[in-house]
Amino acid sequence: MKILLTGSTGMVGRNIVDNSNSSNYELLCPTSTELNLLDNKAVYNYISCYSPDLIIHAAGLVGGIQANIKHPVDFLVSNLMMGINIVNEAKNCGVKHFINLGSSCMYPKDIETAISEDALLTGKLEDTNEGYAIAKITVAKL
Numbered sequence: 039m040k041i042l043l044t045g046s047t048g049m050v051g052r053n054i055v056d057n058s059n060s061s062n063y064e065l066l067c068p069t070s071t072e073l074n075l076l077d078n079k080a081v082y083n084y085i086s087c088y089s090p091d092l093i094i095h096a097a098g099l100v101g102g103i104q105a106n107i108k109h110p111v112d113f114l115v116s117n118l119m120m121g122i123n124i125v126n127e128a129k130n131c132g133v134k135h136f137i138n139l140g141s142s143c144m145y146p147k148d149i150e151t152a153i154s155e156d157a158l159l160t161g162k163l164e165d166t167n168e169g170y171a172i173a174k175i176t177v178a179k180l
Contacts, residue, residue: 039063039064040092043066044075047067048098076116076120077123081124085133086131091133092134092135093136094137095120095124095136095137098170106167118177138177143171143174144163145158147161159175
């Protein structure tokens with residue numbers, strides 16, 4: 039099995055790479071320079087060239103609270119475009135299996151119980167990362 043992992047240099051991606059020691063699959067881990075997820079043609083070309091059986095989408099534009107407050111549109115647009123491009127081109131290239139990693143910021147800020155997917159879109163998001171959260175929710179709904 040061939041697996042494409044986006045975001046392999048980020049926190050979650052690094053942990054996937056560090057803990058993947060199986061000889062049952064080939065792990066493709068392009069950097070953002072090797073695969074610009076903001077460029078749908080580049081995404082299509084990469085997927086059609088390498089033909090992964092599974093895509094794990096862990097990539098994203100992330101930053102601290104101050105960066106999210108200062109540049110909310112950048113976080114929204116960049117993460118939304120990355121997600122749309124990888125989902126659409128996976129579909130266009132016939133990829134059968136896709137895992138989109140979510141984030142706790144997708145859920146209402148005042149949630150008091152264990153988080154379940156049913157809680158999506160049931161309350162106000164945290165203001166400090168609303169752009170990122172909206173992008174993650176949208177891609178999850180795709």
